[in-house]
Amino acid sequence: MAGIWTWTRLSGWLTVLSALTTALWELAGIVPEWVDLGRTEPDIPTTHALLPATVTAGCALVWVTASLATRRRDRQAPGRDDNRLLGAVLGLTLALGGIAALAPAFEPHGDNGRLTTQIYQAGGGTHTVTVAQVLSPPKDTDTVVNHQRIYTADIVVDVPFTGHSRALAVRDVAVSGPLLSKGDQVAVLYAPTRPDLGARATGLGDFLGGFFAFGMMIFAVGPCLALTFGGTESDQPIAALRRFQPGLHLPVMALLCLAAGLDAVVVYTFPSTLPGWLLPITAAALLGLAGLWALRCASDLDAAAPAPADAVPASAPN
Structure with missing residues (x-):
């Protein structure tokens, strides 16, 4: 016992x-x-x-x-x-x-969540890319991270996939200021070996x-x-x-x-x-x-x- x-x-x-x-x-x-x-x-x-x-x-x-x-x-x-x-x-x-x-x-959630999971499963993650075009001015999200106010913007970015680069439009990308122009650096989520999955915003600022x-x-x-x-x-x-x-x-x-x-x-x-x-x-x-x-x-x-x-x-x- x-x-x-x-x-x-x-x-x-x-x-x-x-x-x-x-x-x-x-x-x-x-x-x-x-x-x-x-x-x-x-x-x-x-x-x-x-x-x-x-x-x-x-x-x-x-x-x-x-x-x-x-x-x-x-x-x-x-x-x-x-x-x-x-x-x-x-x-x-x-x-x-x-x-x-x-x-x-x-x-x-939904299809966006499924796509995010596929990107991670393909070895993807958050990477810094270059802004090729600003489609809409940054919008204030009323969110502060690391003492910086977060904005979101719709942009076109140059994504360096394995073997080639591709220009992709990404909505609601988090940026750290109200001013954004071509050539600036932003962070997006993508898998370098899976261009078919595209790229998406991190989606955290909201x-x-x-x-x-x-x-x-x-x-x-x-x-x-x-x-x-x-x-x-x-x-x-x-x-x-x-x-x-x-x-x-x-x-x-x-x-x-x-x-x-x-x-x-x-x-x-x-x-x-x-x-x-x-x-x-x-x-x-x-x-x-x-x-x-x-x-x-x-x-x-x-x-x-x-x-x-x-x-x-x-x-x-x-």
Whole structure:
């Protein structure tokens, strides 16, 4: 039984840490895009965390199996410090997971998203090209990146595909000022070996400011959840989370799977803009709901648990 308990604890921690890795894995593909619109090296396409998500599901399955294999209640529970650490990691995971769940909403949707994916799969990325003609004057997007106001313009650019150059018209290219003329340098997305895919704008300037505002709001929930889970006077709710309870953990797993499924629909089917926004927002909300459900159920289980045998009974009134 001691071996099974060891596997329960180990697989439980691996589940939590792999879930945190899944969120970081997804964010690793989009954070560079937030930081700098004007870089010239090829992009790293957003990695949609399928591998770490699969590992997380596998670890969770091992944890449930090990938990069901033992029902000993007299085993020594983890210490208070261990529960505090677990609570902090859970809070951080939910916070980063909320941002990662929102990430697909801010990628191109529909045919534009499908074309962008094809460009990345062909080894393409963001490159600096030369403006050959300005088709429309730059328009202010009311977005500021790296202390620079972002404008967009319709232009013709000379794209140096492998073996030859081609002049292509590109709409809504992000530029860093209201003045643009022939010979200026701008960044567009294209695959050097696939001229048939053309070129497109990076598409970040229109929504970057709103993304930061909303994303940081979600991130602010993390410390609150960490304090709620790990900093309470009693660590029994966290202890309850460590023991598999169908009424607690199965709904949480269902909510997390549903959130992952909604994001997968956006990532792999390229819906139109409206569902492309609504589905990730719903997925992020489901993560918060899963955390609230876990905390409430764990607190209820703690309140309903019988007092320890060695507890000193309260004095009866005379």
